Amino acid sequence: MKISFFSTKSYDREFFERANQNFGHELVFYSSKLNFETRDIIKDSPCVCVFVNDTLDQEVLTALADNGVSLIALRCAGFNNVDVRAAYELGMSVVRVPAYSPNAVAEHAVGLMLALNRKIHRSYSRVRNCNFSLQGLLGFDMAGKTAGIIGTGRIGQIVARILKQGMGMKVIAHDPKPCPECESMGVEYVDLTTLYSDSDIISLHCPLTHDTHHLINTEALSLMKDGVMIVNTSRGAVIDTCAVIEMLKSGKVGYLGLDVYEQEGDLFFEDLSDKVITDDVFERLLTFPNVLITGHQGFFTEDALRAIADTTLQNVTSCENGKPCENLVTPDMVVNK
């Protein structure tokens, strides 16, 4: 099948071309994002393959359907950027890669926690300038402290295991569907109010839905411990960024680690180092010494890219051959979107 890829980088091409030796699809790569402006590029391709910051709303999907697209292959887990109901009403199927390497994201989340706590981002620059002062680098032992995990699916449960069994933390969690593996390792499920009030570190691993949009807002932040650490590797809009900035200014939030950002679509995955950034909220975040931001790289390991390419091409092959595809995204999976 001819597959048109959007938002591609050289690493996407490399991993997909290698994986395609086992599938034999026709691959066409575009570096541009799929959105309203680019919706008419596709003329003769029944499948488009997209990533986290492509926009597939009703208008874009209608244009794709008019141009003969019948399959949307997401090369990521989250599907908040696709109007899944509209796609199905237009007769399109949507597939995704639900679990390419939950370890990759979980390990990155823990990396952010360790770096923030021990201020490794700051000591790295200091030592390179031969400044060996420890002033301002004081951290805390994570062993014995409490971590609160919001969302204990594939990624959250690995974070829980690392923090509990690897670091000796007490782990509490909130999830509408508690995970038996977490329960058996002694993770206690609590309501959100308890999680906010008892956690020294809060790590977000829930999907972005109507319910979780701005879950971390002024009200939630005010219930948290003074000096709390918040780490978000899920989706940017789970945090109300302006609210968290106010709480960073007051000291209520002591550490913030972000791999995702509400308006990341205008910034992430591009080299903008010689451009003027016009997003004042993002620029304000960069001024805090206790904020550490990475540009949506949680998924970015060799293992994950290999798995993403294999699963995406297998999804397309299954759909092309009319076989059942376990990675279909169906409208019933969309929670109040």
Ligand code: NAI
């Ligand atoms: P998953 O679907 O396995 O787990 C999500 C969990 O969140 C489920 O257990 C679900 O019950 C729970 N949940 C749903 N609504 C909730 C709510 N209101 N409060 C608390 N928990 C809730 O998903 P997975 O694979 O663990 O991924 C989690 C998120 O991580 C994805 O939705 C995606 O947005 C993000 N992600 C980020 C990546 C990165 O590179 N930074 C890469 C992959 C995923």
